[in-house]
Amino acid sequence: MKTTLFHQHGGSEVLEYTDFPAPEPMPGEVLVKLKVAALNRMDVMVRNGWPGLELDMPHINGADGAGEVVALGPSIPEPDGENLGVKVGDRVVINPNLGCGKCEYCTSGWDNRCKNWHLLGETVRGTYAEYVSLPARQLYKLPADFNLRKAAAAALVYQTAWHSLITRGKLQKDETVLIVGAGGGVNTASIDIVKYSGAQVVVVGSDAQKLEKAEALGADILIDRSKEEDWSKAVYLATKRKGVDVAVDNVGTTFMHSLRTLKKGGRLLTVGNSGGPKFEIDNRYVFARHLSIIGSTMSNQADFKTVMDLIVRGMLEPVLDTSFPLQDAADAQECLWKSKNFGKITLDIG
Numbered sequence: 001m002k003t004t005l006f007h008q009h010g011g012s013e014v015l016e017y018t019d020f021p022a023p024e025p026m027p028g029e030v031l032v033k034l035k036v037a038a039l040n041r042m043d044v045m046v047r048n049g050w051p052g053l054e055l056d057m058p059h060i061n062g063a064d065g066a067g068e069v070v071a072l073g074p075s076i077p078e079p080d081g082e083n084l085g086v087k088v089g090d091r092v093v094i095n096p097n098l099g100c101g102k103c104e105y106c107t108s109g110w111d112n113r114c115k116n117w118h119l120l121g122e123t124v125r126g127t128y129a130e131y132v133s134l135p136a137r138q139l140y141k142l143p144a145d146f147n148l149r150k151a152a153a154a155a156l157v158y159q160t161a162w163h164s165l166i167t168r169g170k171l172q173k174d175e176t177v178l179i180v181g182a183g184g185g186v187n188t189a190s191i192d193i194v195k196y197s198g199a200q201v202v203v204v205g206s207d208a209q210k211l212e213k214a215e216a217l218g219a220d221i222l223i224d225r226s227k228e229e230d231w232s233k234a235v236y237l238a239t240k241r242k243g244v245d246v247a248v249d250n251v252g253t254t255f256m257h258s259l260r261t262l263k264k265g266g267r268l269l270t271v272g273n274s275g276g277p278k279f280e281i282d283n284r285y286v287f288a289r290h291l292s293i294i295g296s297t298m299s300n301q302a303d304f305k306t307v308m309d310l311i312v313r314g315m316l317e318p319v320l321d322t323s324f325p326l327q328d329a330a331d332a333q334e335c336l337w338k339s340k341n342f343g344k345i346t347l348d349i350g
Contacts, residue, residue, distance in 0.1 A: 320344030
């Protein structure tokens with residue numbers, strides 16, 4: 001099969017478009033012929049590497065993908081045993097959140113807390129390839145006419161944002177939500193989910209062009225941090241000195257700004273640390289103002305199905321940016337890493 005992979009960590013120059021053996025479905029797995037993959041910042045972080053990351057080289061990036069089922073592995077060891085109803089020819093989108101399916105977290109519906117958790121494309125080979133083999137439970141069957149690019153772009157970021165905002169953050173109608181960053185995939189998904197929930201959106205962005213696009217998605221209050229050095233104060237003033245109920249901050253190094261924007265009893269939600277993993281906060285803001293810092297990773301299977309149902313029905317609408325051919329994955333990653341995108345960058349594997 002054709003794939004883009006790397007044999008060693010490094011810059012985008014280590015990515016190689018080449019041939020690699022296609023996987024064969026193991027018991028309980030399904031072989032998917034991919035048509036589209038979608039990029040996440042995690043792809044670049046894995047390519048760069050970090051201390052303690054151990055990969056089976058060569059490694060294939062990519063968490064998100066959509067395509068067609070082309071083969072079924074031996075039946076899964078369950079009473080009905082027919083790969084959960086998935087059959088050859090079905091168009092599917094992948095849930096990249098890989099739980100073991102056996103531990104107490106998985107069996108109680110919290111597979112994103114699995115004791116042996118993996119993310120497709122992070123510690124196991126991913127979707128920058130013509131084929132991928134996965135447990136059947138990881139697949140969501142799509143309508144025959146649904147846009148595969150839209151499906152691939154939605155899978156990781158929408159389940160992540162939904163689980164953080166709705167399941168963990170308990171977002172309520174008419175609350176006010178701050179989103180730190182305008183153009184990333186999780187942030188555009190968060191804007192969409194917040195507006196669907198009937199809440200107000202405040203977006204802090206890096207430039208006027210991205211803020212205009214955020215406004216087109218429904219953002220109610222726009223703060224340009226290139227013009228507002230103390231943007232937490234700007235948010236406070238823009239909300240008529242009330243502050244916000246929820247702050248979505250996946251940067252990390254901006255936590256103190258976000259904490260300052262929260263009302264008493266507010267929640268700071270985080271699913272990542274794109275600005276860096278280590279930073280200082282003033283704990284007095286947390287206990288004196290009854291604040292909560294709530295973290296999560298990906299979502300459970302139930303949330304993935306819920307959010308994909310809404311996307312298929314047109315109730316939520318993923319934002320698409322540029323599409324690159326698979327052989328130009330290095331250029332796609334550079335575009336993503338330099339934050340030139342607004343919404344999701346995808347790879348055309350067809």
